[in-house]
Amino acid sequence: RQHGKCYIGGSPLPPGPPWPRLPLLGNLLYRCPTIASLVDALRRLHADYGPVVTLWAGSKPAIFIAGRDAAHRTLARAGATFAHRPPSWSFGLNGHGVNSAQYGGRWSLLRRNLSSHLAGAPLAGALQSSLSRLVSSLERAAAAAENHVVVPSEMLRHAVFSFFASLCFGEGAAEDVLRQLRGVHAEILSLVIELGAFHLMPALLEVACYFPKCRKLSNAQKRHHATVMALISARRQRNRDGVGAGRRRCYVDTLMELRLRDEEMVSLCWEFMNAASKTTSTALEWIMARLVLHQEVQRKLREDIARRGEGDENGNCTANGERRSPFLEAVVLEALRRHPPAHYLLAHTTDKDAHLDGYLIPKGSVVNYGVADIGRDATSWTNPDEFLPERFLEGGEGYGVSVTAGSGSGEVSMKMMPFGSGRRACPGAAIALTVLKSFVENLVTRFEWTPVGAVDMEEKPGLVTEMRTPLRTCLVVRPHVQLNM
Numbered sequence: 434r435q436h437g438k439c440y441i442g443g444s445p446l447p448p449g450p451p452w453p454r455l456p457l458l459g460n461l462l463y464r465c466p467t468i469a470s471l472v473d474a475l476r477r478l479h480a481d482y483g484p485v486v487t488l489w490a491g492s493k494p495a496i497f498i499a500g501r502d503a504a505h506r507t508l509a510r511a512g513a514t515f516a517h518r519p520p521s522w523s524f525g526l527n528g529h530g531v532n533s534a535q536y537g538g539r540w541s542l543l544r545r546n547l548s549s550h551l552a553g554a555p556l557a558g559a560l561q562s563s564l565s566r567l568v569s570s571l572e573r574a575a576a577a578a579e580n581h582v583v584v585p586s587e588m589l590r591h592a593v594f595s596f597f598a599s600l601c602f603g604e605g606a607a608e609d610v611l612r613q614l615r616g617v618h619a620e621i622l623s624l625v626i627e628l629g630a631f632h633l634m635p636a637l638l639e640v641a642c643y644f645p646k647c648r649k650l651s652n653a654q655k656r657h658h659a660t661v662m663a664l665i666s667a668r669r670q671r672n673r674d675g676v677g678a679g680r681r682r683c684y685v686d687t688l689m690e691l692r693l694r695d696e697e698m699v700s701l702c703w704e705f706m707n708a709a710s711k712t713t714s715t716a717l718e719w720i721m722a723r724l725v726l727h728q729e730v731q732r733k734l735r736e737d738i739a740r741r742g743e744g745d746e747n748g749n750c751t752a753n754g755e756r757r758s759p760f761l762e763a764v765v766l767e768a769l770r771r772h773p774p775a776h777y778l779l780a781h782t783t784d785k786d787a788h789l790d791g792y793l794i795p796k797g798s799v800v801n802y803g804v805a806d807i808g809r810d811a812t813s814w815t816n817p818d819e820f821l822p823e824r825f826l827e828g829g830e831g832y833g834v835s836v837t838a839g840s841g842s843g844e845v846s847m848k849m850m851p852f853g854s855g856r857r858a859c860p861g862a863a864i865a866l867t868v869l870k871s872f873v874e875n876l877v878t879r880f881e882w883t884p885v886g887a888v889d890m891e892e893k894p895g896l897v898t899e900m901r902t903p904l905r906t907c908l909v910v911r912p913h914v915q916l917n918m
C-alpha cells in the first residue's frame with residue numbers, strides 16, 4: 434500500500450499512512466487516553482504497513498513496533514540506544530520518578546535502590562495481613578449479598594494497594610489514611626487524563642476548561658503531598674525513637690538514606706504506589722475473571738494446589754512463592770500474555786540514529802511497542818486468543834519464556850513482554866508475579882468462584898487496560914484452610 438514515504442537525510446523512515454503529519458497527533462503519544470484511542474488505528478496500520486510503522490507526534494516521528502523480532506533487536510540487543518525517555522509533560526508529580534529519569538547516573542541510582550528494596554523485602558507479614566483482611570471482606574460481602582453474588586473489584590484493588598503501601602511506608606498505616614491516599618491517587622490520575630485529552634478540543638474550549646482543572650489538580654497534589662509527608666514523618670519519628678527497631682525496612686527508609694528532598698521522596702512514593710498497585714490489581718481481576726469463565730481451569734488449579742500442599746511439611750508455601758503449583762504459575766503467565774495490564778510501554782526514545790530493517794529511526798524519535806499484539810502473535814502462539822495455561826507447562830510452547838528479558842530457553846526473540854524488556858523493563862516484575870500467585874492461590878483455596886450469567890471479557894483501553902465491566906461472581910466459602918503466603 435502507498436505510504437507517506439518520508440526520508441530524513443536520504444534514509445527512509447518506517448512506512449506510515451499517507452497523511453504524514455496530522456496536527457492533532459501532537460503529543461498524543463505521551464498521554465494515556467490518547468494512546469488508548471490510537472489502539473484500533475494502530476492495529477489497522479500494522480495490518481497495512483507491517484510490524485513497524487511511523488506516525489507523527491508534532492514535529493517528531495513516532496515509531497510503533499508490534500513485531501517480536503524488531504522489539505527484541507531494539508530493546509534487548511540495542512538496549513542502551515533505546516533506553517531513553519522523551520521529555521514529557523508530567524504535571525509535577527511524576528517529575529522525580531525512576532520512569533521519568535533520563536537514562537544515566539540518577540536513573541541508575543534510583544532504579545538500583547528500588548530493585549534492591551524489592552528483592553530484599555520480606556513479604557510474608559504484609560501478604561498475610563492484606564490477604565486475611567481481603568478474605569474477611571469477601572466473606573462478609575458474600576454473606577450479605579443475595580445468592581452470594583459480589584463485585585469483588587474494589588476489594589481486590591484495596592487489598593493490593595494496602596499490600597504495596599506497607600512495602601512503601603511500612604506496616605501500620607491507618608485504614609482511613611490508606612483510603613484517603615487511594616482516593617487522592619484516583620483523583621489525580623483522572624485529572625491528569627482529562628488534562629491530557631484537552632488538546633483534542635477546540636482551542637477556546639480548551640482554555641476555558643484547562644485552568645479550573647489545573648486548579649483542581651494542584652489542590653489534589655497538595656493533599657497528596659500532605660498525606661505522604663505525614664506518613665514519611667511518622668516513619669522518621671519511629672526510626673528516631675527506635676520503635677520496632679530491627680523490623681523490616683520500607684521504601685521510604687531507603688529514600689531517607691539517599692538524602693532526597695521532600696518533593697523527590699513524595700514523587701518516588703507516588704510512582705511506587707501508582708506503578709505497582711493499579712497494574713497488579715488489574716492483572717488480578719483479569720485472572721479471577723478467567724478462572725470464573727473457565728471453571729475446569731479453576732478446578733484443576735485447586736487440585737494442583739492441594740497436591741503441592743500435601744508434600745509440604747507445614748501445609749504452607751514459602752513467603753517468596755517457592756514450592757507453588759506450576760499450574761498456578763502457568764495460569765498467571767497465560768493471563769499476563771492474554772491480558773497484559775499495559776498494552777503499550779512507557780514511551781522510549783533514542784540518543785542517536787538507529788537502523789531497523791533498512792529504515793531509519795532518527796535520534797529523538799518517540800518509540801513504543803505493542804505489548805498486547807506481541808503476546809497475541811499467531812506466529813508465536815497456537816490459538817493465541819484462547820486461554821490455555823497448559824502452554825506454559827513443561828513441553829509447552831510457552832515453557833521457560835521469560836517475561837522481562839524477552840528470551841527464555843535460549844530463544845533469540847521475545848514471545849511476550851507484559852513488563853517490557855531490556856534496560857527499562859519493569860523493576861517490579863518479580864514481586865508482581867509473587868503477589869499475583871499468592872493472592873490467586875489463596876482466593877481459589879478459600880472460595881469457589883462461579884459465574885453469574887455471561888462474563889464480559891471486553892477491554893476498557895487506557896493507560897492500564899481494565900475490564901470494561903467489573904467482574905461479577907458468586908462466591909461460595911470453602912472449608913477453612915490456612916492462608917498460604
Ligand code: HEM
Binds near residue numbers: 551712778
Ligand atoms: C502486574 C504488574 C505490573 C506490570 C504489568 C508492569 C508493567 C510495566 C511496564 C510495561 C513498564 C514499562 C517498561 C518500559 O517502558 O520499557 C513498567 C515500568 C516500571 N514499573 Fe512496572 N509493572 C507492574 C508492577 C510494578 C511494580 C510492583 C512496581 C514497583 C513496586 C513497578 C515499578 C515500575 C517502575 C519504577 C517502572 C519504570 C522503570 C524505568 O523507567 O526504569 N511496576 N512496568
